[in-house]
Amino acid sequence: MARIVMKFGGTSVADLDRIRNAAMRVKAEVDEGHEVAVVVSAMAGVTNNMVDLVHDAAVLADLREYDVIVSSGEQVTAGLLAIVLQDLGVSARSWLGWQIPIRCDDAHGSARIEEIAVDEMERRFAEGQVAVVAGFQGVDAQGRIATLGRGGSDTSAVALAASLDAQRCDIYTDVDGVYTTDPRIVAKARKLDKITYEEMLEMASQGAKVLQTRSVEMAMKHHVRIQVRSSFADSPGTLVVDEEEIVEQAVVSGIAYSRDEAKITLLRVLDHPGIAANIFGPLADASINVDMIVQNISAETDRTDLTFTVSKSDLERAEEVLRRSQGELGFDQLLADPNVVKVSVIGVGMRSHAGVAQQMFKALADRGINIQVISTSEIKVSVLIAEEYTELALRGLHTAYGLDTA
Amino acid sequence: MARIVMKFGGTSVADLDRIRNAAMRVKAEVDEGHEVAVVVSAMAGVTNNMVDLVHDAAVLADLREYDVIVSSGEQVTAGLLAIVLQDLGVSARSWLGWQIPIRCDDAHGSARIEEIAVDEMERRFAEGQVAVVAGFQGVDAQGRIATLGRGGSDTSAVALAASLDAQRCDIYTDVDGVYTTDPRIVAKARKLDKITYEEMLEMASQGAKVLQTRSVEMAMKHHVRIQVRSSFADSPGTLVVDEEEIVEQAVVSGIAYSRDEAKITLLRVLDHPGIAANIFGPLADASINVDMIVQNISAETDRTDLTFTVSKSDLERAEEVLRRSQGELGFDQLLADPNVVKVSVIGVGMRSHAGVAQQMFKALADRGINIQVISTSEIKVSVLIAEEYTELALRGLHTAYGLDTA
Known part of the structure; x- marks a missing residue:
């Protein structure tokens, strides 16, 4: 019982x-x-x-x-x-x-x-x-x-x-479980038998809408064994469990993507201590979450270019907020681009395996896909690319990391 | 305030x-x-x-x-x-x-x-x-x-x-208040300025669906002054109040009707003490409410005819229940008629005025309407008639009791 x-x-x-x-x-x-x-x-x-x-x-x-x-x-x-x-x-x-x-x-x-x-x-x-x-x-x-x-x-x-x-x-x-990536886009996507909480958390927050992020955090904290499975089929689903329960861990478990991204670039921002707070403070005050951030190298000593992403639905408001502070921030130009997608490779195996990021960059370069922004965490590498490459990137990465079904 | x-x-x-x-x-x-x-x-x-x-x-x-x-x-x-x-x-x-x-x-x-x-x-x-x-x-x-x-x-x-x-x-x-009768049937129906709880109670239970019966009972018990009025018009509605608040009380305040009636007649029922309990007990056990009851005079000493009404939706079940006890009740025949309507004249003024019932019977007889069952209370006279006479009866009675608008 x-x-x-x-x-x-x-x-x-x-x-x-x-x-x-x-x-x-x-x-x-x-x-x-x-x-x-x-x-x-x-x-x-x-x-x-x-x-x-x-x-x-x-x-x-x-x-x-x-x-x-x-x-x-x-x-x-x-x-x-x-x-x-x-x-x-x-x-x-x-x-x-x-x-x-x-x-x-x-x-x-x-x-x-x-x-x-x-x-x-x-x-x-x-x-x-x-x-x-x-x-x-x-x-x-x-x-x-x-x-x-x-x-x-x-x-x-x-x-x-x-x-x-x-x-x-x-x-x-x-759906009948958690897949290596979206099976509507990648026909060779595989259902995972098991996935760790950490990976599921990254999958969920990176746009795989199987479980609410908060539920995974809570399951991880209290060691609740989740099984994601279909109401309409009798096949077993995917177990979301502690890392120790997974004996043979793949380096990369899954590839997630999120179309809900928009890129903002500020050209020739005044570069002095505190400038980041001046930019991101007002955005936070307006309840706009900023995700990826990259500060570009600039030839000028007192100027820099800054690129970051916000949720697509926040783009218009973010532009308004920033233009209102243009005088103070001193940027020349604001470039907004909603036609971007964030693609992430996720796997706890990355902790012990080098070269996962390079593999990703190479797979994308081989297909002529330009990387606009990069961000990484311990078990994840995310890149921002033009939205039109979404399918190409997902399929290429799925193959490159050996996730395709036989 | x-x-x-x-x-x-x-x-x-x-x-x-x-x-x-x-x-x-x-x-x-x-x-x-x-x-x-x-x-x-x-x-x-x-x-x-x-x-x-x-x-x-x-x-x-x-x-x-x-x-x-x-x-x-x-x-x-x-x-x-x-x-x-x-x-x-x-x-x-x-x-x-x-x-x-x-x-x-x-x-x-x-x-x-x-x-x-x-x-x-x-x-x-x-x-x-x-x-x-x-x-x-x-x-x-x-x-x-x-x-x-x-x-x-x-x-x-x-x-x-x-x-x-x-x-x-x-x-x-x-609706913008309580009317002397259904204005969809009687064009000359008048909105009442005031009506007593007792009358409203009879109106409600006789099929005028303006207020839930239980709410009127509760208002009467606690002397809550109810005003029934329209959400869509600014005219005052109808006050439902204690009898003392109504200075000039008409003998008849309103005429209600209910189409939710069905008549059952049992012919040649064995007539001995306890027979009524034998008939109405099983109906009550089946949660079937019996409303009007009349026991007809019979030429035979040990047999009688019995007529009563139930809710139209209970008719089929009532027939089943009675046929199951046919042996015990000893009736010859069961006649069921769903094509009846109950018409009631209502008014607290009846208490002090004789002749209200006769006036009703005459008004109906003048129009060739046959009365099938009669029941009365202190402030109400109800008759059961064939459903096809509903409009004719309501209009005739409305005029007979002087309720028409000028």
């Missing part, structure tokens, strides 16, 4: 047929004798509709009210899944965030879970009852509903698995 | 434009210096969609889960109205049933309100904050969401008005 958390995403509960399909999977685990908590998302499309309603209601909506509204979708799914489970003869009840309670901080719209009370749930496990938990939501210290940000149901599931000390946290989704 | 409860029904909050319209009405009361609690229904159609989902999910759904699902509609409206009010510069926050809390019994799907804690709401009134309350919902002693039955937001509003000791409870709806 094991204790299992199962999480079903929006496409896995998109209609009653899919909810029944999810219920059959839950019943199968119950029939095996396992204790099961299920975390559900809103039915596909519902949360987007709610978000649209809020945005149409007011430009700047009170986030506490936003949370009241957008949390309703998971509430409906939880009730429906409980009903369908009961109809299959499985004892089940729904739990809303405030009923458990899942205690959160008061950062409404992107709250963090602080504590989950699981005593009553565990007592009911002993009676054979399945807990159907509304994902994405908790309650703050003032008793108001708080939501965890988009994709937050993943975090609900991992946090619950940690609190319940569950043996597994199975994330059911519309 | 007064304390006011305002309630907006589903058509009054059907979309964002209508929610804005409702918000403007709330703002007008706030600008007058009043303390305001607003009770909202789900946006028109939402609750029906949820009910359909539940029915499609399982034939016999756990009502506690039903309540989790169907209560979500009011949650969304409450959040949206709070946001729109804030956008208009009015301080406001949403309150869900469990947050206040509105304590209910555990009769899920048709729970009764036991207590409403209003201390915090009153404290916030003093700070100028409007309370936007999700109607139709409360929380039971186990901390589970309980709903009050269809139309329950009226009851939420009246119960809140009673707990807050509010001067007024304004029910905003898509």
Whole structure:
């Protein structure tokens, strides 16, 4: 007997047929004798509709009210899944965030879970009852509903698995696992049997939208074994686990890419101590995240060129903010380019293997792809290239690192 | 300065434009210096969609889960109205049933309100904050969401008005008041300025769907002054008040009708003590409400004919139940007729005026309408007639009792 958390995403509960399909999977685990908590998302499309309603209601909506509204979708799914489970003869009840309670901080719209009370749930496990938990939501210290940000149901599931000390946290989704890269672009992409938390974290933050980044951080911290698998197929998925669990580690595990990048270059910026703070301070104040940064070498001693990337959706605002400070920053020209993509090779094996970056640069150069910006971390090399080369770069790198299926 | 409860029904909050319209009405009361609690229904159609989902999910759904699902509609409206009010510069926050809390019994799907804690709401009134309350919902002693039955937001509003000791409870709806009869059928129907609780109760239970019956009972018990008025017009509505408040009371205030009736006649039932219990006991066990009953005179001493009415939707089940007991009841034949309508004349003035019933019978007879069953109460005379005469009967009675507009 094991204790299992199962999480079903929006496409896995998109209609009653899919909810029944999810219920059959839950019943199968119950029939095996396992204790099961299920975390559900809103039915596909519902949360987007709610978000649209809020945005149409007011430009700047009170986030506490936003949370009241957008949390309703998971509430409906939880009730429906409980009903369908009961109809299959499985004892089940729904739990809303405030009923458990899942205690959160008061950062409404992107709250963090602080504590989950699981005593009553565990007592009911002993009676054979399945807990159907509304994902994405908790309650703050003032008793108001708080939501965890988009994709937050993943975090609900991992946090619950940690609190319940569950043996597994199975994330059911519309893909059958984590791939070496996007299989829609690279036909030879392979499903990974296992991936480390660190790699998954880089994959997630680099644009592979399988798991919410925060859920992976939490799983890593609490050693929750995540399995990403398909609601619609019976094949095993991908295990996200501690590095020690992976015996033979490839140097590069996967290649991620993000089209949500835009490049800004400031030409002939005054080069003196504190200038970086003057540039990035106002951007931070405007809640604009800066990702890759490179300071170019300049022939002039008191001038330099600076290139960095922001999210595509922030580009216009970033330009405004910078032009407002043009006098102070003293740059000649601002060049903005939204037609860029960030490609990253990721693997914990890099720590012990030299030459991974050079291999990447060579593979791109061989295909005539110019690298605009480079950034690296211990287990990742990212490059910014022109967006039109996305497919060419992904396929070339996938082959170069020996990731292609036989 | 007064304390006011305002309630907006589903058509009054059907979309964002209508929610804005409702918000403007709330703002007008706030600008007058009043303390305001607003009770909202789900946006028109939402609750029906949820009910359909539940029915499609399982034939016999756990009502506690039903309540989790169907209560979500009011949650969304409450959040949206709070946001729109804030956008208009009015301080406001949403309150869900469990947050206040509105304590209910555990009769899920048709729970009764036991207590409403209003201390915090009153404290916030003093700070100028409007309370936007999700109607139709409360929380039971186990901390589970309980709903009050269809139309329950009226009851939420009246119960809140009673707990807050509010001067007024304004029910905003898509009609501009309570009419002497259905204006879609009788063009000369008049809007009533005032109506007593007792009359409203009879009107409501006789099919005039302006207010939930339970809300009127509660208003009568706690002397809550209800005003039924239109969200879309500025004319005053109809006040529902104590009898003493109405100086000049008409003998008949209104004429109601209900098409949701079906007639069952049992021919040659064995006539002995206890037979009525034998007939109506099994129907009650099957949760089938019996309304009008008449036992016909029979020539035989040990046999009688019995006629009664049930809700149209219960007719088939009622027939089944009765046929199953045919041996015991000993009736010869069961006649079922769904093509009937119940027409009622209502007025507290009947208490002191004789001849109201005869006037009704004559008006119907003059128009060749045959009366099938009669039942009376202190302030009401109801007759069952063939459905095809509905319009003719309503118009004739409206004229006969002098209710036509000049």
